[in-house]
Amino acid sequence: MSQDLYDLLGVSRDADADALKKAYRKLARQLHPDVNPDPETQERFKEVSAAYEVLSDPQKRAAYDRGGDPFGGGFGQGAGFSFTDIMDAFFGGQGGPGGQGGGGRGPRSRMRRGQDALIRIEIDLAEAAFGVSRELKVDTAVLCTACQGDGAAPGSHPVPCETCRGQGEVAHVQRSFLGEVRTLRPCAACRGFGTIIPEPCRECSGDGRVRSRRTLTVKIPGGVDTGTRVQLAEQGEIGPGGGPAGDLYVEIQVAAHETFTRHGNDLHCTVTLPMTAAALGTTLTLPTLEADVEGAGSSAGADPGVETSFDLVIEPGTQSGSQEVLRGRGVPGLRGGRGDLVVSVVVETPGRLDARQEELLRELAALRGEEQPTGQVKAQQKSVFGRLFGH
Incomplete structure (x- = not known):
């Protein structure tokens, strides 16, 4: 590759990382084989991708600026770049589908929002017209008090996964016309969490939540009709890992009246x-x-x-x-x-x-x-x- 790498990307030699990424995204959209299958364009895409792979790496960029060979023997010979950079060019992500810098998504949190819940109740016509308060017995997932949502047995804690070293992802490298393409996949050992629970809580089996029946009071406003839903914020299912609760929706069914x-x-x-x-x-x-x-x-x-x-x-x-x-x-x-x-x-x-x-x-x-x-x-x-x- 004889052409200057900065010229290939159309940036100045003092361009920062954001300017490099912006220039690469623009060129990748124009030159990607899925968009333009012309052989010359494919070769151009290889060169642009290789240039970005070098200049986006501080060590390789420094070696190139000193006059060294950043490819170690030529394009495609030991030169690898993240497939997330190509996806980034098309979908505008910040370093990959997970939205985190560094080319990967990182470990995903065990704590997630809970699901919404729906229950149906029947009320009289007068109650629907003028409003009423009702006590409801709701069977939903609640926070596990034994582990407080952590999922680990009392006295123990989640430990970093040895397979992915706490990253939640493992790299998969394969050869293609682009050179070595590196993709990141969720770690199978820890299911992408980055940690493993060696001693799961006996009460919730490591989920951080248990099923329980509780009593709620719902205030139904006057004027509701059959099919109206009253929303109770954060009164639904507690999320896995002790995550925030979803919402509870109370759907109204109005009973028939003997006169009206x-x-x-x-x-x-x-x-x-x-x-x-x-x-x-x-x-x-x-x-x-x-x-x-x-x-x-x-x-x-x-x-x-x-x-x-x-x-x-x-x-x-x-x-x-x-x-x-x-x-x-x-x-x-x-x-x-x-x-x-x-x-x-x-x-x-x-x-x-x-x-x-x-x-x-x-x-x-x-x-x-x-x-x-x-x-x-x-x-x-x-x-x-x-x-x-x-x-």
Whole structure:
């Protein structure tokens, strides 16, 4: 290789390590065989890689600056460079996939974040609307108190791995058209931790955590619905090695109510009236959702401002299928506001009449001129699509 190594990388002779790495990344992206398979470009890539291998090593760079032969007999003869440098050029890492300098990832920590946990609970509609606190029994991984998450039996400690000398990685060298390519792999003896536990804790078998059942209190805010998840930060599984806990998610399932059905933040209910009440009008007393809240109403200690019932006025001549909308009597929203209560009226026609009832109804029909009603036949109303497309 006759060309100056600094010229090959396009840097000055006083370039620092960052400038060298930046120049090499740029050239490697342009010249790598996977990007440009041209034979001349491959040869150029070999030269650039060899130049970077020399100049990135302080001892080899010093020898080259003094006029010595840094390759010890030519390119590819004893010259090796880390495969992580090539990966670094393409993926922008800092010295390799592990994000640490020096061309390797180093030992990985035994301490890792725990997994998130999910439990499902069923609550009543009123509890979902106004909020409630619940005690939960949770079976999760907790910190092992015998070893405090260390994984080693009391009185012992993890020791450095003799195979990788505590690095967590071992080098693997193979020949290729690039010369000797060195890759780093997790040490099989210590599984990449860099240490070995000679005497694992008997309580947790070296994992640093054990299974345990504990009791938590979760506060469910008003306005939740089926499928809503309440997050309890750091109340999930403790991580291996005593790592930080994950989060616990409580998923809500709202039980069906005997009176009300929920649509968003609106409540719907149906009242059935006899024909006479619909014709003459009446007033009905209906319960509110607050009536389901423990302690609500006029009992001792109850909030006097909470209405557990309300009066619904049925106007004379109310028809079956009509609706009464009561504003602000639905479910409170998670972000404020409150839905409505929609009351649907169903008028019930009597199915059995005694002689006197039948006689009175016939008299009423005669007074109204309805002995032989013809009925009113109307065309069926078109749907939205029918009106748009003429169907």
